[in-house]
Amino acid sequence: MLDRIEFLISEAFTALRRNGLMTFAAVTTAAASLFLLGGLGYVYYRVSGFTANVSSKFEIDVFMRMDLPRPQALDAAARIKALPGVRNVTLLPKEQAWKEWQEKLNLSPEGIDNPLPDKLKVMLNDPTKADALASSIQLMPEVYQPRGVEYSKDAQRLIDLMMSLVRWLGLACGGVLFLTAGILIHNAIRLTVIARRREIRIMQLVGASYSTIWIPFVIEGMIQGMIGGFLAAFLLWAAQGGIQRFIEGITSQIAFPPFPLWTIVGLLSATGAIYGFFCSAFAVREPLRQVIGALR
Amino acid sequence: MIVTNDPNYIVFDKVEVRYSELVLGLAGISLNISRGEFVFFVGQTGSGKSSLLKLLTREVRQTSGRVLWRGQDLGELSDRDIPALRRQMGIVPQDFALLPRKRVWENVAYAMRAVGASRREARRKVAQILEVVHIGHRADAFPHELSGGEQQRVAIGRALINHPELLIADEPTGNLDPHHSWEIMDLLRQLNENGTTVLVASHDVMVVERMGTRTITLDSGKIVTDSHPEVSPGVFQSQGTNEEGNLSGAAGPVEPFDHQEEKGA
Numbered sequence: 001m002l003d004r005i006e007f008l009i010s011e012a013f014t015a016l017r018r019n020g021l022m023t024f025a026a027v028t029t030a031a032a033s034l035f036l037l038g039g040l041g042y043v044y045y046r047v048s049g050f051t052a053n054v055s056s057k058f059e060i061d062v063f064m065r066m067d068l069p070r071p072q073a074l075d076a077a078a079r080i081k082a083l084p085g086v087r088n089v090t091l092l093p094k095e096q097a098w099k100e101w102q103e104k105l106n107l108s109p110e111g112i113d114n115p116l117p118d119k120l121k122v123m124l125n126d127p128t129k130a131d132a133l134a135s136s137i138q139l140m141p142e143v144y145q146p147r148g149v150e151y152s153k154d155a156q157r158l159i160d161l162m163m164s165l166v167r168w169l170g171l172a173c174g175g176v177l178f179l180t181a182g183i184l185i186h187n188a189i190r191l192t193v194i195a196r197r198r199e200i201r202i203m204q205l206v207g208a209s210y211s212t213i214w215i216p217f218v219i220e221g222m223i224q225g226m227i228g229g230f231l232a233a234f235l236l237w238a239a240q241g242g243i244q245r246f247i248e249g250i251t252s253q254i255a256f257p258p259f260p261l262w263t264i265v266g267l268l269s270a271t272g273a274i275y276g277f278f279c280s281a282f283a284v285r286e287p288l289r290q291v292i293g294a295l296r
Numbered sequence: 297m298i299v300t301n302d303p304n305y306i307v308f309d310k311v312e313v314r315y316s317e318l319v320l321g322l323a324g325i326s327l328n329i330s331r332g333e334f335v336f337f338v339g340q341t342g343s344g345k346s347s348l349l350k351l352l353t354r355e356v357r358q359t360s361g362r363v364l365w366r367g368q369d370l371g372e373l374s375d376r377d378i379p380a381l382r383r384q385m386g387i388v389p390q391d392f393a394l395l396p397r398k399r400v401w402e403n404v405a406y407a408m409r410a411v412g413a414s415r416r417e418a419r420r421k422v423a424q425i426l427e428v429v430h431i432g433h434r435a436d437a438f439p440h441e442l443s444g445g446e447q448q449r450v451a452i453g454r455a456l457i458n459h460p461e462l463l464i465a466d467e468p469t470g471n472l473d474p475h476h477s478w479e480i481m482d483l484l485r486q487l488n489e490n491g492t493t494v495l496v497a498s499h500d501v502m503v504v505e506r507m508g509t510r511t512i513t514l515d516s517g518k519i520v521t522d523s524h525p526e527v528s529p530g531v532f533q534s535q536g537t538n539e540e541g542n543l544s545g546a547a548g549p550v551e552p553f554d555h556q557e558e559k560g561a
Contacts, residue, residue, distance in 0.1 A: 004412060007409045199406075203407075203410045204382070205382070205393065205407075205454075206383070206387075206407045206411050207380065207383035207384075207411055207458065208379060208410040209379045
């Protein structure tokens, strides 16, 4: 069994050596696409963590009508809390708000009526839903009109934009490169099949099983994808280190978590190997049939 | 040549091979071959002799009729079973099909490894096989350093790795001069004397006539003649060849793949 595995793997490495230029092209393209996909995936993961942290502090202020009785304000708070995307709602009674204002501005309350309404602090699970929530809360009859809802639209939009940008950039660039890498692996395997048609013919003549003929090509594709993933992980590590040093040179406000190098190496290599497997398995079918057919 | 009484070792029963509407390979031929026979198939290019052999290796499937080998209908075999079928026979192609970057012994060892032999097993058997085909002295040579006859010997050696009881050669002397053609025929004869059934497609009339074995002539996919010479084994006793292409006693007995005993002959 070990002997057979050794034969199949040695056949794959012979093909890799013989088809050097195409192997180089396939490996480097796989590395570039996995670098972009992996890099953007990593950025997305970090930004998601960051936004989750921000969203815990992200809130919408809802001012109630001036004449609204307290029970109705509490009822409105309960209904807002039931809305999707809302984590918590707390009521800031107008008396408490007025007291805080006085302390903050060092005012004397004598002779001045409380000008503030009851206020609800709405905390969100997902800051990207702030726009939709604000609109629906504004329509409630208990809410001050016409502008009883306030929140930091700019911050929310910035986060929203950042997430969309990372998502779409990753999908578009990474996707195109991933596809290119697949086509290159596919072509490399097809060329290998043609380059090795004499060996295939001999195997056919002596009655080698189809798996003996097929497996080395698939191993070759997997190795190409795996090396690509391995290189991509180290490229990513180098790029992250460079960016980290650059940002730390500008500001010390941002703390960088340690880069999980070996997790990334494992993930990208495995992704590359699986991708290489499917590309080569697909690539080998038709030319193998043609080469075998040419025997006849 | 040890021929058994079983005439149904190989049976072609009204076999037709049609490659397309206009191209007919075989036109309903019927034929029986006994175990241990040495049979030549002759005819012009396109006469159907290669199609006939390819039916046995299942490189071609008949359009109608039946092809039986040892009672097994080869047309019924699934694609998955074809490698196992070919492991029971030896196939010698006209163009040698040797790997140019591998030495003689590596060419044979490669084929052995491809059918599952271990490295150690291949190393042990290769020397034996090369001796059988009288090319052991050139084991370390590359194919381009060999004559055509020597290259064909290597190809025959490779066909013997599975110890086949049936050897199929398609134009094995097609690329050889008369001297080397006789060398190859002498080798095939020795294998046949030791019990291997040998089927050869050839258009080399001179070689075929001098061998004096059963010869089936095909034309346009039909059998035109089927000559069964009254041949005694003595006809095939080692005669070898001389420079003019006459048999002259070159090779010794072939021992390792002797099928006589297993036939109980």
